[in-house]
Amino acid sequence: MVVIVRGTVPSSEFALRHTLEAVPNVEVEIERIVSTSEHSAMPLSWVRGGEREATATALENDPSVEDATLLADFDDEWLYRMEWVDHVKFILQMVTGADATVLDAYGSGDRWMLRAMYPDRDALSAVDEFRADHGLTFDVESVRRLDGDPSGRFGLTAGQYEALTTAAERGFFEVPRGITLQELAEELGISHQALSERIRRGTDALIDDTLLIKPPP
Structure with a gap:
């Protein structure tokens, strides 16, 4: 039974902690995440709310980002293709280890809010075990089953x-x-x-x- 989970993850355990701390008011909204290997993921990310050059510098210096390529510039928001590396263990386990699909992810301040779809409860349990084994945090707000309706x-x-x-x-x-x-x-x-x-x-x-x-x- 497919399940959709909503919850929050501290930015210190997820991605872009440096960018979210270094640039006041910056917001990051993930449009899509694909895995490039078991050690990296490549999200398409909308970045807004911060000063343009400060944001670009923060992304360049962010240890969770291997590469950030600007795809589109709309003055007050920018679309990046990024490559996240090993720091992002939780999301990599979700995408590569449990075949989860990240439907939405929004980062601001000290946390990320995300919504993910798991193929079944076993996959969700496997990710929760991984989280516990690695001392990671995922505060679940809701779990909803898709029962065919x-x-x-x-x-x-x-x-x-x-x-x-x-x-x-x-x-x-x-x-x-x-x-x-x-x-x-x-x-x-x-x-x-x-x-x-x-x-x-x-x-x-x-x-x-x-x-x-x-x-x-």
């Missing part, structure tokens, strides 16, 4: 998933709307208020699960 992939209840997908299919989110809330509620066989709550709570859960891996401002 597509709603679980995004943290939705079955009712919220049905409400949102049906609303989208019937043009509820279009401008102008293709269907009213009352008409949609009647089609789903629930009250106007129940549908309104499902759409609002489902939208909130969807945004939280897909966009807000980092804490909201």
